[in-house]
Amino acid sequence: MMAAAGVGQQWVLVEMVQAFYEAPAYHLILEGILILWIIRLLFSKTYKLQERSDLTPKEKEELIEEWQPEPLVPPVSKDHPALNYSVVSGPPSHKIIVNGKECINFASFNFLGLLDNERVKNAAQASLKKYGVGTCGPRGFYGTFDVHLELEDRLAKFMRTEESIMYSYGFATIASAIPAYSKRGDIVFVDEAACFAIQKGLQASRSNIKLFKHNDMADLEQLLKEQELEDQKNPRKARVTRRFILAEGLYMNTGDICPLPELIKLKYKYKVRIFLEESLSFGVLGEHGRGVTEHFGINIDDIDLISANMENSLASIGGFCCGRSFVIDHQRLSGQGYCFSASLPPLLAAAAIEALNIMEENPDIFQVLREKCKRIHKALQRISGLVVVGESFSPALHLQLEETTGSRENDMKLLKRIVDYCMNRGIALTQARYLEKEEKCLPPPSIRVVVTVEQTEQELDNAALIIREAAQSVLN
Amino acid sequence: TKNGISNGGLYKRPFNEHFEQAPMYVAVFTYLGFGVGTLFGYLRDFMRAWGLEKCHLATEREEQKDFVPLYQDFENFYTRNLYMRIRDNWNRPICSVPGPQFDLMERVTDDFNWTFRFTGRCIKDVINMGSYNYLGFAETDANALKTVADVLQRYGTGVCSTRQEMGNIDKHVELENLVARFLDVEAAMVFGMGFATNSMNIPALVGKGCLILSDELNHTSLVLGARLSGATIRVFKHNNMQSLEKLLRDAIAHGQPRSHRAWKKILILVEGIYSMEGSIVRLPEIVTLKKKYKAYLYLDEAHSIGAVGPTGRGVVEYFGMDPDDVDVLMGTFTKSFGAAGGYIAGKKELVDFLRTHSHSATYATSMCPPVAEQIIRAMKCVMGLDGTTQGLQRVCQLSENTRYFRQRLHEMGFIVYGNDDSPVVPLLLYMPGKIGAFARRMLDKNIGVVVVGFPATPIGESRARFCVSAAHTREMLDTVSGADVLMKLTSDGKGAGRSYKSVALNLSNSFCICFS
Numbered sequence: 004m005m006a007a008a009g010v011g012q013q014w015v016l017v018e019m020v021q022a023f024y025e026a027p028a029y030h031l032i033l034e035g036i037l038i039l040w041i042i043r044l045l046f047s048k049t050y051k052l053q054e055r056s057d058l059t060p061k062e063k064e065e066l067i068e069e070w071q072p073e074p075l076v077p078p079v080s081k082d083h084p085a086l087n088y089s090v091v092s093g094p095p096s097h098k099i100i101v102n103g104k105e106c107i108n109f110a111s112f113n114f115l116g117l118l119d120n121e122r123v124k125n126a127a128q129a130s131l132k133k134y135g136v137g138t139c140g141p142r143g144f145y146g147t148f149d150v151h152l153e154l155e156d157r158l159a160k161f162m163r164t165e166e167s168i169m170y171s172y173g174f175a176t177i178a179s180a181i182p183a184y185s186k187r188g189d190i191v192f193v194d195e196a197a198c199f200a201i202q203k204g205l206q207a208s209r210s211n212i213k214l215f216k217h218n219d220m221a222d223l224e225q226l227l228k229e230q231e232l233e234d235q236k237n238p239r240k241a242r243v244t245r246r247f248i249l250a251e252g253l254y255m256n257t258g259d260i261c262p263l264p265e266l267i268k269l270k271y272k273y274k275v276r277i278f279l280e281e282s283l284s285f286g287v288l289g290e291h292g293r294g295v296t297e298h299f300g301i302n303i304d305d306i307d308l309i310s311a312n313m314e315n316s317l318a319s320i321g322g323f324c325c326g327r328s329f330v331i332d333h334q335r336l337s338g339q340g341y342c343f344s345a346s347l348p349p350l351l352a353a354a355a356i357e358a359l360n361i362m363e364e365n366p367d368i369f370q371v372l373r374e375k376c377k378r379i380h381k382a383l384q385r386i387s388g389l390v391v392v393g394e395s396f397s398p399a400l401h402l403q404l405e406e407t408t409g410s411r412e413n414d415m416k417l418l419k420r421i422v423d424y425c426m427n428r429g430i431a432l433t434q435a436r437y438l439e440k441e442e443k444c445l446p447p448p449s450i451r452v453v454v455t456v457e458q459t460e461q462e463l464d465n466a467a468l469i470i471r472e473a474a475q476s477v478l479n
Numbered sequence: 480t481k482n483g484i485s486n487g488g489l490y491k492r493p494f495n496e497h498f499e500q501a502p503m504y505v506a507v508f509t510y511l512g513f514g515v516g517t518l519f520g521y522l523r524d525f526m527r528a529w530g531l532e533k534c535h536l537a538t539e540r541e542e543q544k545d546f547v548p549l550y551q552d553f554e555n556f557y558t559r560n561l562y563m564r565i566r567d568n569w570n571r572p573i574c575s576v577p578g579p580q581f582d583l584m585e586r587v588t589d590d591f592n593w594t595f596r597f598t599g600r601c602i603k604d605v606i607n608m609g610s611y612n613y614l615g616f617a618e619t620d621a622n623a624l625k626t627v628a629d630v631l632q633r634y635g636t637g638v639c640s641t642r643q644e645m646g647n648i649d650k651h652v653e654l655e656n657l658v659a660r661f662l663d664v665e666a667a668m669v670f671g672m673g674f675a676t677n678s679m680n681i682p683a684l685v686g687k688g689c690l691i692l693s694d695e696l697n698h699t700s701l702v703l704g705a706r707l708s709g710a711t712i713r714v715f716k717h718n719n720m721q722s723l724e725k726l727l728r729d730a731i732a733h734g735q736p737r738s739h740r741a742w743k744k745i746l747i748l749v750e751g752i753y754s755m756e757g758s759i760v761r762l763p764e765i766v767t768l769k770k771k772y773k774a775y776l777y778l779d780e781a782h783s784i785g786a787v788g789p790t791g792r793g794v795v796e797y798f799g800m801d802p803d804d805v806d807v808l809m810g811t812f813t814k815s816f817g818a819a820g821g822y823i824a825g826k827k828e829l830v831d832f833l834r835t836h837s838h839s840a841t842y843a844t845s846m847c848p849p850v851a852e853q854i855i856r857a858m859k860c861v862m863g864l865d866g867t868t869q870g871l872q873r874v875c876q877l878s879e880n881t882r883y884f885r886q887r888l889h890e891m892g893f894i895v896y897g898n899d900d901s902p903v904v905p906l907l908l909y910m911p912g913k914i915g916a917f918a919r920r921m922l923d924k925n926i927g928v929v930v931v932g933f934p935a936t937p938i939g940e941s942r943a944r945f946c947v948s949a950a951h952t953r954e955m956l957d958t959v960s961g962a963d964v965l966m967k968l969t970s971d972g973k974g975a976g977r978s979y980k981s982v983a984l985n986l987s988n989s990f991c992i993c994f995s
Contacts, residue, residue: 063732067772070731072744075775075806076684076832085835088647094634094848095645110645111638119635127636127849131628135576135617136853137817139610144929146610147572149584171819172672174679174843184549199842203679206707245547274546304540314844318637320671329537333550335570336558343699344674345611345813348850354636436643436841451644 084415085436094119097457099431106431107462109452114287114398115368116457117318117358130353138346142335146346154352157359158323162293163303167325168334171347173312174200175340176322177280180310182208183337184278184330185247192226192275193249194218195444196256201249201280202443214443217257220265223248227273246275247307252284252295256435256446258393258400260284263299276307283399286316292362292369316362319355321347372398372456375463379454382467388478389470392449401435401449402470404478411439414448417477422450424473430466489763491799495899496718496758505909509939512911513561520560535593557933565915566592568930574601576619577610579950583927602925606955608945609929613786613902614873615950616817616857627852634848642834646845654851658822661858662792663802666831667824669854670839671846673781673811674700676821679838681777682708684807685746690730692723692774693748696756701748701779710746711736717756720764723747727772745774751783751794751810755936755944757897757905759787762794766804777807785815786902791861791874797900812850816857820846877902877949880956884947887960896942904945914941924962 058066079086092100096119099108117123130150140146151169159167170176181204185191189210193201196217205212213230215223234241248270250261261279270277281294289297294311296303303309308330312322324331334341362368373396380395383402393400407414415434422432435451452470454463526532536559539549567588575582583602586595610617618624630650640646651669658667670676681704685691689710693701695717705712713730715722727745734741747769749760760778769776780793788796793810795802802808807829811821823833834840861870881902888895894907908917911932918930932941945959 058732063728066732067728070741070773072742072773072775074828075744076829078828079831079835083835085643085841086831088642088834089645090647090649090652091645092649095638095640095648096635099645101645108645111640113637113639118637118639124632124635127631128628131624131631131849132619132621133576135578135619135624135817136627136850137617137813137819139577139612139617139813139817143569144609145571145573145577145581145607145927147570149572149574152572172675172843174839175672175675178678199838203707203838207703242547243551245549271542276543276546276549312844314637314639318635318639320637320844320847327537327540329539330549332537336562339699339703340672340674344672345811345819348819350631350849351636351847431645433640433644436641438836438838438841441838 084419084434089433097455101426101431104426104429106426106429107458107466108431108455109458109466110431110433111455112283112315112399112453113318113455113457114316114372114453115318115358115362116455117316117361120318120358120361122361123318123354123357126357127350127354130350134349136348136350138348140346141344142341142346148346148349148352150349150352150356151346154356154359155323157356159325161359161363162309162325164309164325164327164331166328166331167323168331168338168341169347169352170322170324170338170340171344172320172340173282173314173322174203175344176312176324177201177310178204178207179338179340180308180324180334181205181249181278182339183334184308185210185245189245189247190230191247191249192223194251194254194261196254196259196446197249197251197443198255198280198282199438199442201251205249217254218259218262220262220269224269227269227275231273246273248275248277250277250279252279252281252288253394253397253399255283255399256401258397260288260295260298260394260397263295263301267301267305270305277305278308278310279306281309281311282315282322283397285311286362287369287372287398288396289369291366292316313355317355317358319351319358321351321355368456372454375456375458375460376400376454378460379452379463379467382464383452383470386471386474388474398454400452400454401446402452403447403449407447411448418448418450420477421470421473424476425466425469428469430469432470489767494759494761496897498756498758498896499894501894501907501909506939509909509911509941513938516561516564516911520556523560524556535590561911563592565918567595568915568918571927572597577607577612577617578619579607579612579615579948579952579955580604581607581610581927583922602922605922605925605927606951606959607927607948608959609927610948611782611814611946612817612948612950613782613815613877613946614791614817614857614861614870615877615948616815616853616860618817618950623856624853626856627849630852631849636847636849638845638847640844641842642840642845648845648848648851650848650851650855651845654846654855655822657855657858659824661862662795662808662824664808664824665827666829667822668830668833668837668840669812669820669822669846669851670837671820671844673813673819673821675839675843676809676811676823677701677704677779678707679704679843680809680823680833681705681746681748683833683836683838684708684777685710685744688735688740688743690742690745691748692726692730692745694718694750694753694760696753697748697750698754698779698781701750705748717753718758718761720761720768723765724768727768727774731772745772746777747774748777749779751778751780752787752898752901752903754782754903755905755931755942757895757901757903757944759783759797759898759901760794762798762800762805766800770804775806776804777809778805780808780810781821782814782903784810785861785874786877787900789874790871791815812854816854818850818853818857820850820854873949877947880947880949880951883953884945884956884960887956891960902947904947905942906945908941908943909939911941917943921962926959926962 089101095111138146155167177200185208187209191210192213195214213226284294286292308326310324313319376398377395383391389402390405425432435449527534572584573581585598585600638646655667677700685708687709691705691710691712784793785791808824812818859865896905914930914932921928930943
């Protein structure tokens, strides 16, 4: 009778009650049982499929007894290439003593030679007398010193942005900045040759990562077009998905420069924000050392965030991000490496301020550095067996084997012999180190050659000669 | 509550921890306070959206207005409306060494905390109850810092390379040998940043197919390291051994989810002293469990190294245990040694593995030499290798100060969390209005405290956290604990009672948040 009511008929309360009285007993009983069953299901304990254990306590005990874990760490062979570190006695400055041998330093990223600059050291000494060494707290809890505020201010003025934020470790800078903005569901287009810190930042952010071939703008545009098609299918999702392009000014792994003007064009065409990592190009490129934006003459406001570390040109420790306040201020509460870590020791901040002063007073050192880079880049060409990888004005070059032996291990052994040969003749070089299993796109084994402004032309020519000899002796 | 004393014969000394619950009316007023604050927040957002109130927030560029918004409005609701009102209690800049007393830069705001302006004056000799200066090594005594100044002059401040390339300086080797000797283990390795020590080494130790059992209240760096490793993470209740044992048994018996393969390894992540609760880890019980179920233990002694134990060797010594029982001993130098950086110590195989596979050794700059020298001299002082008993005196003074301070607060009837021997003393405030009021009134009395609220603590348990230091004198501790602002504002302890006066005070405090 209830079913006979059918669709489209209005139920009036009186009719309902009437129907109830007129229903047959078996019907009411059936309905009552169903209602009781529903109530029982609602209140019964839920079980998780995972926990549905068919194991008896005895079986459980047996399993627990039998289980054997792997050792905490696998054994490391004694001649693992990265196990025995070279020991530097004294400061890693222009003339360096490695493993007891005195050499000219072609391995430390001391581009502007500020590592043993007297003015920098004096500024650090003054700060040591006033503040001691450590800050004993994170920025939020009395770890903010006036030197930190001054350094942030100076960096923002130097880079001509609104604001800058400082971290106490270079690696943590970009690795904390990326997850502060890009979350699960957001999309990041990143170059294949991005450095490890960027990779860890992306991993921590849990966003969708799309790799494009190194410096290949056509590939990037292809990916952006595909994303645009995706967006048209689902416009609601597209309205809330943030997108970022992540590039490095000068790539650490290849020594190339990123094509920034094309990236800016793509930014406005596809409405993607750009984050730039300028650890190697800060203090190197540009007329005043402001990095790749000055090199290309681009308005710095076009870049949403610039991140750099102070461990290369500024010869200190730590890193900073700069940009507009709208972007940077967010990191003060969501940058993990900023909020949950102790701040930079004041003596290092004071050293960085003095280094910045020196950079501002002598803007011609950048041109001098670039000339020296060009010189050694030219001198290292045409070494049989080795290929120079990197731009001519990049201070951090790679020397790779022209022909690989087939196994990475053997390649690294050959390169080690070249490095040892050079070390014995007074040129300190090092192989570029990577974690083979962790890198997304592992670069081939190479020797790092770093140019600093303190190296004289004679030393540069001499170094090129010795490397040539080493290559001949080892590879022939 | 976890009022625990000994568990059989495992503990060689009494283990007293208290986490007293607040009376019901306090919880009610706390939520009431947050509720009122939220309502006002909606009101202000509405007024800002309709232009009735000037919006002080920075905005996006004109050229990028049609990009996808960088932030969602609701993400920042709490920051805009609740945090902003009491923002002046954090990020207070100082202009002196962070010793037992310091100088604060005077900061005023003309627009209710949206922007700050420095007046140029310094508030001198504020008692420092906020910095992690447990053994008092944050000092500027020229004699004490002589070796550091010499090393700075000789080595400079930068290193400009990684450990595996050209950044391994002789000072690092000296420091690592000293740390290994200090902790009585085979080998140690040091890193440039404490946070990075966790986030870059846990992924090297465990990976996919491993299980991490992590305490509920672990620090962000441990959580980040665990997430980056790719292992499965399961959380056990804070310092609760039954919860941990249940997880261990279930994990080993059932194996990996869905495939039921055996776990490759199980790593238990705990801290020595938890910085927000002041509780000490139940190490003897965890070591028993770990041995029974063949798991590995990673102990993060950021706050406990140098601060507990008869000679300052940390929780392992505090419980009279053997350092070989802990597989991975990790700690930082920021707190008790007045420097920066972290270390991992243990068996030689572990340290050799980290030398070759740690992310930090391969890609991150090593510690700078003056900071390494500061740690060396502080550690030598604590070990007594400098020929004096100053180190031991500092450790004893800290433990005495801790006991005295906690006892005083307890006598006054406040709810204080944590272990009786932990130098981290959280005093519960509960209500949001009190967070701002307490910090500001204490500053007026020349005492600098740290207050913490949501999201660092649970929403109903805001607190003021005192960090006792060996450099504090008895007078300073008396000044802090006797400050009458403590009596007036935080009347939630046993002695306060439910007088009408205190109820009215609490009610007004919960509304205070809206007008502060």
